[in-house]
Amino acid sequence: MGAEHTSVPRWGSEWPAPDPSARTVLLVGFGARGCAITAAWAADVPAGRPVEVLAADDADESVLAVLTARIAGARVGWRLMLAGPEDDVLAARAVALRAGVLDAEIRCAVTSTDRKRVYCPHCRATTTTTAPVAGETPCEGCARRLHVYAHVSRRAGAYLGFMADAEEVA
Amino acid sequence: MTATLTAPGALRADDGRLVLEVAGVVDEVPGTRTLVLRRPGGGLLPAHPPGSHVVLDCGDRRNAYSLTGDGSPCEEYRVSVLLCPDGEGGSAFVHRLAVGDIVSASRPRSAFAPVSTARHHLLVAGGIGITPMLSHARAAVRWRRSFELLYRHRPGAGAHLDELRGLCGDRLTAYTSTPEMLAAVRAALADRPLGTHVYVCGPTPLIGFVEETAAELGWPGERVHAERFSADLDAGEPFTAVLARSGSRVPVPSGTSLLTALEQAGVAVPNLCRQGVCGECRVPVRSGRPLHRDLYLSETERAAGDAVMCCVSRSVDDELELDL
Numbered sequence: 141m142g143a144e145h146t147s148v149p150r151w152g153s154e155w156p157a158p159d160p161s162a163r164t165v166l167l168v169g170f171g172a173r174g175c176a177i178t179a180a181w182a183a184d185v186p187a188g189r190p191v192e193v194l195a196a197d198d199a200d201e202s203v204l205a206v207l208t209a210r211i212a213g214a215r216v217g218w219r220l221m222l223a224g225p226e227d228d229v230l231a232a233r234a235v236a237l238r239a240g241v242l243d244a245e246i247r248c249a250v251t252s253t254d255r256k257r258v259y260c261p262h263c264r265a266t267t268t269t270t271a272p273v274a275g276e277t278p279c280e281g282c283a284r285r286l287h288v289y290a291h292v293s294r295r296a297g298a299y300l301g302f303m304a305d306a307e308e309v310a
Numbered sequence: 311m312t313a314t315l316t317a318p319g320a321l322r323a324d325d326g327r328l329v330l331e332v333a334g335v336v337d338e339v340p341g342t343r344t345l346v347l348r349r350p351g352g353g354l355l356p357a358h359p360p361g362s363h364v365v366l367d368c369g370d371r372r373n374a375y376s377l378t379g380d381g382s383p384c385e386e387y388r389v390s391v392l393l394c395p396d397g398e399g400g401s402a403f404v405h406r407l408a409v410g411d412i413v414s415a416s417r418p419r420s421a422f423a424p425v426s427t428a429r430h431h432l433l434v435a436g437g438i439g440i441t442p443m444l445s446h447a448r449a450a451v452r453w454r455r456s457f458e459l460l461y462r463h464r465p466g467a468g469a470h471l472d473e474l475r476g477l478c479g480d481r482l483t484a485y486t487s488t489p490e491m492l493a494a495v496r497a498a499l500a501d502r503p504l505g506t507h508v509y510v511c512g513p514t515p516l517i518g519f520v521e522e523t524a525a526e527l528g529w530p531g532e533r534v535h536a537e538r539f540s541a542d543l544d545a546g547e548p549f550t551a552v553l554a555r556s557g558s559r560v561p562v563p564s565g566t567s568l569l570t571a572l573e574q575a576g577v578a579v580p581n582l583c584r585q586g587v588c589g590e591c592r593v594p595v596r597s598g599r600p601l602h603r604d605l606y607l608s609e610t611e612r613a614a615g616d617a618v619m620c621c622v623s624r625s626v627d628d629e630l631e632l633d634l
Contacts, residue, residue, distance in 0.1 A: 163528040214504035217528030240427050240505035244530035 146290040155249040163217030164190045170224025173251040177223035199228035204235050211239045223249040227257045234297030257298040258288055266298050276304050332411045342469045343405050344390045357383040358418030360449035361442045365416040373400035376441035380448035392438040422537040429505025431457035436512025442537050444470050462491040499527050511537040538605050549625040553634045554596050568620040586622035594633035599626035
């Protein structure tokens with residue numbers, strides 16, 4: 141699959157700005173760099189629009205649970221802005237997309253793409269790795285050697301892995 | 311929806327058109343007539359997404375009319391047509407039809423379907439714009455989707471009003487006053503759960519009000535869906551269409567559509583509504599900036615600039631190179 145057709149996100153070199161049409165905004169920062177960006181965003185949101193800022197080390201279950209609760213209570217006009225490493229941003233974005241938030245309502249700033257979440261379709265576990273696209277990582281669920289494929293699932297917020305030597309004769 | 315079409319002469323082969331018999335005529339309210347259409351021998355008609363329309367042969371023209379059923383397979387279609395005495399004659403043709411008459415119609419075409427992932431559906435209808443909303447409301451009831459319907463109608467002339475009351479219960483609010491209707495629309499747009507989609511069909515000012523108010527209140531365009539009766543267009547600036555494959559150049563004067571100019575130059579382009587609604591006459595663009603005036607392409611497709619609906623759209627540049 142050619143690079144021009146990959147589903148791996150291209151985040152752009154500049155952070156997006158808050159959507160001027162937003163009526164309320166939730167900012168979620170992951171890690172120190174992510175939280176620095178959300179602080180700058182909070183200052184840029186037009187006056188009079190309620191802003192909530194969440195700071196987290198990473199996109200763990202407790203943060204994602206808070207995000208889910210905020211989405212459940214949100215009204216149309218609400219916007220989500222995510223800042224931090226790609227794996228955390230993708231995980232949080234996946235929660236939002238699954239809850240019916242539109243791409244037009246989400247803006248992301250990615251501070252690093254070193255760490256990846258790789259989904260294993262053989263055992264359905266998700267492994268965090270620093271392997272590059274087209275590299276390999278052992279699956280934390282089934283220990284298979286996974287090829288990190290140039291495909292990112294929006295719904296799962298993870299790269300697709302598959303058994304690296306699946307076609308070799310044992 | 312009631313889109314009026316202008317030149318039925320140059321239509322493509324009519325494969326798959328439906329031959330239908332008028333099985334019933336119901337005068338809903340003064341001026342609005344409902345046709346019940348069935349296959350002459352009976353039998354199931356194609357299912358369709360809610361909000362679909364058929365393009366009906368109306369004498370020397372073709373008009374698009376919304377199907378008011380929920381879209382699941384059934385033996386009859388219903389359309390409701392408002393008589394427009396000052397129109398082009400399509401609605402008058404429909405109002406002359408009697409039980410037993412045979413008409414020709416396209417298969418159902420979907421351009422206004424509900425979004426399956428929506429958490430709540432806000433339906434806004436003005437006048438005869440109620441017809442696709444009746445389809446949406448029926449489907450929402452059938453599939454237990456969360457919805458509400460705001461309906462502005464003239465006093466004593468609310469088409470399908472009794473039917474809607476029975477169907478929707480307190481999810482229907484009907485208005486005979488435009489200011490009250492617009493205030494209710496604004497209040498709804500100001501406070502609905504994230505995940506709501508709004509759908510509007512009716513007169514152009516109502517659609518404009520919904521679109522502008524939604525944008526002002528922070529609704530992304532992706533949550534706002536409008537079904538227009540037709541595009542309202544000026545004659546446009548002249549330009550030249552360059553046909554990349556044949557190398558020929560087709561001048562498009564002001565007041566002549568690109569589609570008409572292509573047809574006069576002997577280039578056959580599939581088309582149906584000729585009003586920028588149906589999406590049939592899409593032509594690939596190689597270079598030059600299209601002046602999009604249709605109601606079919608999405609914002610993303612417009613921005614890509616690689617296709618043009620040649621029945622209504624024109625060119626920003628003096629030349630538009632087409633992959634024809």
